[in-house]
Amino acid sequence: MRIRSLALATTVAGALVASTFSVSAQHADTKMADATRAVCVFIPTKSGAGVSGHVTFTKVDKGTRVQAEITGLAPGKHGFHIHEFGDASSPDGKAAGGHFNPKGATHGDPSKTAPRHLGDLGNIEADASGKATYDMVDPDLPLSGPMSILGHGVVIHEKADDFGQPVGNAGGRVAVGVIGVAKGN
Numbered sequence: 001m002r003i004r005s006l007a008l009a010t011t012v013a014g015a016l017v018a019s020t021f022s023v024s025a026q027h028a029d030t031k032m033a034d035a036t037r038a039v040c041v042f043i044p045t046k047s048g049a050g051v052s053g054h055v056t057f058t059k060v061d062k063g064t065r066v067q068a069e070i071t072g073l074a075p076g077k078h079g080f081h082i083h084e085f086g087d088a089s090s091p092d093g094k095a096a097g098g099h100f101n102p103k104g105a106t107h108g109d110p111s112k113t114a115p116r117h118l119g120d121l122g123n124i125e126a127d128a129s130g131k132a133t134y135d136m137v138d139p140d141l142p143l144s145g146p147m148s149i150l151g152h153g154v155v156i157h158e159k160a161d162d163f164g165q166p167v168g169n170a171g172g173r174v175a176v177g178v179i180g181v182a183k184g185n
């Protein structure tokens with residue numbers, strides 16, 4: 001009797017584990033395909049000690065609303081881009097690779113209609129206290145599909161992006177983060 005109920009309990013537990021795994025796998029797939037909100041939390045690089053904050057990407061009628069609040073920056077403009085890799089593992093931020101450019105375009109200013117890397121977000125500008133905010137609706141940044149920004153990186157640079165070629169002369173990297181699916185999708 002005791003052995004039989006133990007066997008039954010084991011079977012039930014096994015079935016529960018199996019169904020939990022398949023439900024969570026389906027759930028994850030759905031979220032990755034249909035995300036409506038993503039978030040990237042910044043990790044300071046070695047040269048960016050003290051920089052912190054995050055950026056959110058929210059699907060809206062006219063595209064994707066990009067909202068950021070960053071503190072601990074040197075006052076002035078800092079290049080702000082989505083980079084190819086969601087890899088914040090190197091102390092200089094370079095593991096994030098180059099600008100996210102799935103369309104093979106040239107570097108540019110997102111406020112103009114001229115060509116741009118999909119990842120070109122322009123600049124964030126810090127005030128005298130080192131705080132920067134950013135709030136723009138970008139018509140071209142997808143949160144799903146083959147050009148989805150999910151899983152890619154975001155880099156904050158040392159200097160301003162002057163929109164020169166090939167990548168805007170924004171210098172070193174002071175913070176890097178990874179764009180992930182946000183809670184509350």
Ligand SMILES: [Cu+2]
Nearest residue numbers: 079080081155
């Ligand atoms: Cu960059």
Ligand SMILES: [Zn+2]
Nearest residue numbers: 099107117120
């Ligand atoms: Zn670029």
